[in-house]
Amino acid sequence: MVWVGIVVGCLVLAVAGPVAMVRENRPAGRAAAAPAGAAAGAAAPVVSMENIAFAPETLTVRPGTEVLFENRDVAPHTVTAEASGIDSGTINPGKSFRLVVNQPLDYICTIHPSMKAKILLSG
């Protein structure tokens, strides 16, 4: 009985990967997510998370500017600047995070540490 359960578990895991991939990459869901975020913060500078990278990698804004971080990827990400004590928590695909920037920031995604970017202040 235990081994039947293990066989079933293996088959569930075998199917779960492709199902998750198809669900995450479904064009309708992703297309809907991006405009929603853009509309909400029409004037806010946007940093997108896509293909395991922040874009732009360097953003310059005035102090006090609200920056919108949009996750347009299939993977969850974070916006974390440990030195400044800033951590968005997990931003799932299609979700966004807003941050009022009052100081220069070097930030990363702690789930994908190769994702690095910075925000500079002008003026």
Next chain:
Amino acid sequence: MDVIGLLNDLTGNNLLLWKVVGSTAVFCLAGLQVLLAARLWGATSFPPVGTGTAARAHRVVGRVALLVAVLVAVSCVAGPAGPTSPTRVLLHSVFGTLVFVILAAKFALLRVLRRGDDLLPWIGTALFLTFAGIWATSVADYVTAR
């Protein structure tokens, strides 16, 4: 539930690194499994242990490898780490699916139906090669992306 956030916290914000370590461990254990199986089938004299010891080690190592593989797979399904290129992600997903299909077939044959012993060398080799495929499409990409 935010599974990825929880796992990321548990790994001290180093989830991807731990997945890389886990995948590499499973790949190495799969290689060891092939060697142990070859030893217990009498196809080789390496590693230099008795066939009984090789059989017991094969069982223990297999269970450890399966446990680690399941942990890594769950974290992959809960929050896909790609894509850095669509082909890599596609291949990774295919290999990931294949490995659990082969494992299911192996356990079904051996433990549920209790037949198919003569297929074991082929199944074991297929498993090792599939784990190699998973490793190459994830860890190798992680390392070269650095």
